[in-house]
Amino acid sequence: MIYSIGALARATGVKVPTIRYYEAEGLIDPPIRTEGNQRRYQxxxxxxxxxxxxxxxxxxxxxxIRDLLELSAHPEAPCARVDRIAAEQLVEVRARIERLKRLEGELARIASSCDGHHPIADCNVMKALSDHRHCDGDH
Amino acid sequence: MIYSIGALARATGVKVPTIRYYEAEGLIDPPIRTEGNQRRYQxxxxxxxxxxxxxxxxxxxxxxIRDLLELSAHPEAPCARVDRIAAEQLVEVRARIERLKRLEGELARIASSCDGHHPIADCNVMKALSDHRHCDGDH
DNA sequence: CTTGAACCTCTAGTCGCTAGAGGAATTACA
DNA sequence: TGTAATTCCTCTAGCGACTAGAGGTTCAAG
Structure with missing residues (x-):
């Protein structure tokens, strides 16, 4: 199966300019070209x-990802670093979730205190944004 | 109370270059200056x-934020738009949380399948990244 | 053989900052 | 009052990970 860059984009869900960007950044190898200089992928x-x-x-x-691709070129090495990259990412994702949950709580509190009908001068959303003291989070 | 840019940074937790950036972007007004051209805030x-x-x-x-600041300049208008901005943000935050939770699940699954001791060729993390079929998410 | 879609390269823009150079002003202390 | 340390100034460039657009070329279908 041979792909033009557009066909490859459809097959992977990566947009055409992004594929070219990855090539420029060295994440993927420059593919072969047609006589007319168009990329053809395998x-x-x-x-x-x-x-x-x-x-x-x-x-x-x-x-x-660059690290992982590099590692995959040495399939005989132990995969400790692969494992570490995944684990680090997991820690980060969990931290992001925690942080977002705190924001969610505060936004919900702020948004629910407003019915959209009173003047801005009295709006609790604006007050909440102006005054940080009501928040429990550490942001 | 008069603040130098550094004092303002300490008082608000916004870094000095970021304050200057906000000024350049029009989020805050250019403050008065000393004879020696330094910013002084109130x-x-x-x-x-x-x-x-x-x-x-x-x-x-x-x-x-620019919108909200603009709105706050008209304190007599009804705050429907203020409310909408907060509500929209809440929807977005909740979506982000959902998405991250799915990622967390997959990462946890991937990471736990690796003890770090076998060769990369056999590593489940690498296999999982190469092959999307095991994922339940839609990413 | 023509037409229109897909391709090419190149530059610049996005967001929200952050870093660094090179120099001037201010502040603290002796 | 002198001087040294700190803070400040402007300006340009860089970050990550793309995205958009101009202006031109090649390909594939009919």
């Missing part, structure tokens, strides 16, 4: 791009 | 900056 390019996409969706940085 | 500048900071901490975009 199955293994599609697999690599799917790997990248999945990692990005999981919140991995391009840096982390 | 209480109301501090309040406005605290408002901005609080909004940013709640995840509001600079755009949304």
């Amino acid at each position: 199955e293994r390019d599609r697999e690599r791009l799917a790997f990248i996409r999945h990692g990005r969706d999981l919140g991995l940085s391009m840096e982390a | 209480e109301r500048d501090r309040e406005r900056l605290a408002f901005i900071r609080h909004g940013r901490d709640l995840g509001l975009s600079m755009e949304a």
